[in-house]
Amino acid sequence: MLHLITGLHVGGAEQVLVRLLGQSDRRRFLHTVVSVTEPGPVAERLRTVGVKVCTLGMRPGTPSLRGLVRLVKILRRLRPDLLQCWMYHANLLGLLAGKLARVPHIVWTIRSSNENLAAYRWLTRWTVRLCVWLSRFPDCSVFASEAGSKLHQSWGFAPSKTVVISNGADLDIFRPDGAARHSVRQELGLSDDTILIGLIARFHPMKDHQTFFKAVSSARLREHGVHFLLAGEGITPANLELARVVKQSSLEGCVHVLGCREDIPRLTAALDIACLSSWSESFPNVVGEAMACGVPCVVTDVGDSARIVGDTGRVVPPRSPQALAAALSEMIAMGPAGRQVLGKKARQRVAQEFSLAKMVQTYESLYESIAGRV
Numbered sequence: 001m002l003h004l005i006t007g008l009h010v011g012g013a014e015q016v017l018v019r020l021l022g023q024s025d026r027r028r029f030l031h032t033v034v035s036v037t038e039p040g041p042v043a044e045r046l047r048t049v050g051v052k053v054c055t056l057g058m059r060p061g062t063p064s065l066r067g068l069v070r071l072v073k074i075l076r077r078l079r080p081d082l083l084q085c086w087m088y089h090a091n092l093l094g095l096l097a098g099k100l101a102r103v104p105h106i107v108w109t110i111r112s113s114n115e116n117l118a119a120y121r122w123l124t125r126w127t128v129r130l131c132v133w134l135s136r137f138p139d140c141s142v143f144a145s146e147a148g149s150k151l152h153q154s155w156g157f158a159p160s161k162t163v164v165i166s167n168g169a170d171l172d173i174f175r176p177d178g179a180a181r182h183s184v185r186q187e188l189g190l191s192d193d194t195i196l197i198g199l200i201a202r203f204h205p206m207k208d209h210q211t212f213f214k215a216v217s218s219a220r221l222r223e224h225g226v227h228f229l230l231a232g233e234g235i236t237p238a239n240l241e242l243a244r245v246v247k248q249s250s251l252e253g254c255v256h257v258l259g260c261r262e263d264i265p266r267l268t269a270a271l272d273i274a275c276l277s278s279w280s281e282s283f284p285n286v287v288g289e290a291m292a293c294g295v296p297c298v299v300t301d302v303g304d305s306a307r308i309v310g311d312t313g314r315v316v317p318p319r320s321p322q323a324l325a326a327a328l329s330e331m332i333a334m335g336p337a338g339r340q341v342l343g344k345k346a347r348q349r350v351a352q353e354f355s356l357a358k359m360v361q362t363y364e365s366l367y368e369s370i371a372g373r374v
Contacts (some may be wrong), residue, residue, distance in 0.1 A: 001367065002080035002103075003033045004071070004094040006087045007060070008053070010233070010260070011197060011320030012285055013086050013111045016144070016167055018042060022049040023360045029367065032075060036067065036090055050067040061123055061153060068097055075101035081371045084109060085138075088127045095134060105371050108141040110148060111282050132156040139370050142363075143303040145283040152167035152318060163366065166304070167283045168359030169350050174292035176347070177269035184270035187306060188227070188256050197224045198271040198295075200286045201278070203234030203242060208300075214321035219329045226332065231258040231267055232351075269293040272339060273331050277316040278302055288354045291346035296339050298327045312346035 021031045033046055035055045043053045058067040082105040083095035091108040098106045135157040142163045143149040149164050201207040237257045246255050274290030274297045281303035288308055290297050297313035299305040306315045316323035
C-alpha cells in the first residue's frame with residue numbers, strides 16, 4: 001500500500017491517515033506514505049507507528065514535472081498493489097503517476113464538502129475540475145461524508161465510483177474522564193461545578209467563531225457562571241481579531257484560549273457541552289470525539305454533523321446566533337443529570353456507528369475487494 005498525501009501538517013485528513021495506518025493489520029498490509037510537499041509534524045507520528053515516510057519536495061501550490069517524475073520512480077521501485085491518494089492535488093498527481101508507473105489499482109480520497117469553489121485558489125479550482133473529468137479512471141473515490149459524496153456527484157464525479165467511509169473516533173483515547181474534568185478546571189482556576197462549553201477548532205472564517213460569540217452573548221450565559229474553552233490553531237491571546245470579538249461580546253474573563261494542544265482528549269472530556277458553529281464541514285472529527293467522551297453536542301447542520309449527532313444532542317441552522325443560543329440554553333437548563341443521559345447515548349452511538357475500529361475495518365475490506373485478498 002502506498003499513500004500519497006498533499007502534506008503532513010496537522011489537519012483532519014492527516015489525523016485520519018495516522019489513525020488508519022496505526023491500527024491497520026501489519027500482517028496483511030504494508031504501508032508507505034509519500035508527502036507531495038515537505039513533511040510536517042505528522043510525519044514523525046507516522047514513523048513512530050512504524051510507517052516509512054518520504055517526500056517529493058514540491059512547493060505548495062506549484063506544479064512540478066520533477067515531482068511527477070520522482071513519484072513515478074518511487075512507484076516503479078516499490079510496485080504497490082494499491083495507491084491511495086489523499087485530497088485533490090494528490091489525487092490528480094497520483095492518477096497521472098500511477099498510470100505512467102502501471103500501478104494496478106488507484107483510490108482517491110476526498111475530505112471536502114465545501115460547495116463554494118470560489119473560496120479556493122485558482123489552481124485548486126482547476127484541479128477540482130480536472131478531477132471531475134477524470135473521476136471515472138480511479139477504482140473508486142472515497143468520501144468522508146455523505147454530504148461530500150452528494151456534492152461531488154452534483155459536480156459530475158462518477159456516481160458508480162463513489163464510496164463513503166466515515167471517520168472514526170478512538171474510544172480508548174476519547175472517553176469519559178472525571179479526573180480530566182477536575183484537572184482542567186484546576187488549570188483554568190475554576191471550581192469543579194463550573195459549566196464549561198468547548199469549541200475545539202482552528203481560527204478560520206469557516207469555523208464561524210463570530211456566530212459562537214454572538215450566541216453565547218445573546219443567551220447571557222455569562223450571568224449563569226458559564227465559562228468557555230477554546231483551542232486550536234490561531235486560538236491564542238496574540239490573535240487580535242479574536243480578542244476584539246471577545247471584548248465586543250463582553251465575555252472577558254470567562255473565555256479561555258489555549259491554542260494548539262497535545263491533550264485534546266483531556267480537554268474534551270472536561271467539557272459539559274461541546275459546540276460546533278461552522279458554516280461548512282465534511283465530517284467534523286471533533287463532534288465524534290466529544291460524543292466518545294460522553295459530552296453532548298450542539299452543532300450546526302453542516303456536512304454530516306446532524307448524521308453524527310442523531311438524537312444525542314441539538315442541531316441548529318448555520319449562521320444563526322439565535323438558534324445556537326437557544327440550543328445552548330436548553331442544554332444548560334437540563335442540568336448535569338440530563339446532560340449525562342445524552343452523553344451516555346452519544347458515546348454508545350459513536351461506538352456503534354463511528355468508531356476507529358469500524359473505520360479501519362471498512363477501509364481494509366475496501367482494499368481487499370479492490371486489490372484481492374492477501
